[in-house]
Amino acid sequence: EVRLVESGGGSVQAGGALRLSCAASGFTFDDYAIGWFRQAPGKEREGVSCINNSDGRTWLANSVQGRFTISRDIDKSTIYLRMNSLKLEDTGDYSCKAVLMGNQYWGQGTQVTVSS
Numbered sequence: 001e002v003r004l005v006e007s008g009g010g011s012v013q014a015g016g017a018l019r020l021s022c023a024a025s026g027f028t029f030d031d032y033a034i035g036w037f038r039q040a041p042g043k044e045r046e047g048v049s050c051i052n053n054s055d056g057r058t059w060l061a062n063s064v065q066g067r068f069t070i071s072r073d074i075d076k077s078t079i080y081l082r083m084n085s086l087k088l089e090d091t092g093d094y095s096c097k098a099v100l101m102g103n104q105y106w107g108q109g110t111q112v113t114v115s116s
Helices: none
Strands: 003-007 010-013 018-025 033-039 046-052 058-060 068-073 078-083 092-100 103-106 110-115
Touching (some): 058 068
Antiparallel strands (some): 033 046, 033 092, 046 058, 068 078
16 A cells, blocks of 8 residues: 655744655655645645656755755655745645656645744
């Protein structure tokens, strides 16, 4: 069974930092894409960052450029999202998503709340 488990969310003040983790299990293929989405109350879900696990290529949304960094630990089948200089608008439910063989898999999500 494919499983994605996020952790690391919490409440921080503006300007603070968090590191989110997404541990993947249940599949053996290396050719997949995995990344982070977020959804604020009343707004549509948006992509934040993703990484291609086969070649390490990454993508970051313009809104988080220069502040967020995505990375991976291949041996642990885990990706990380380091979030620095957090802003109020970064608040939302952050979910990990993997795409494998045309199928999409989602984690349960982890809440990030940024306050003034």
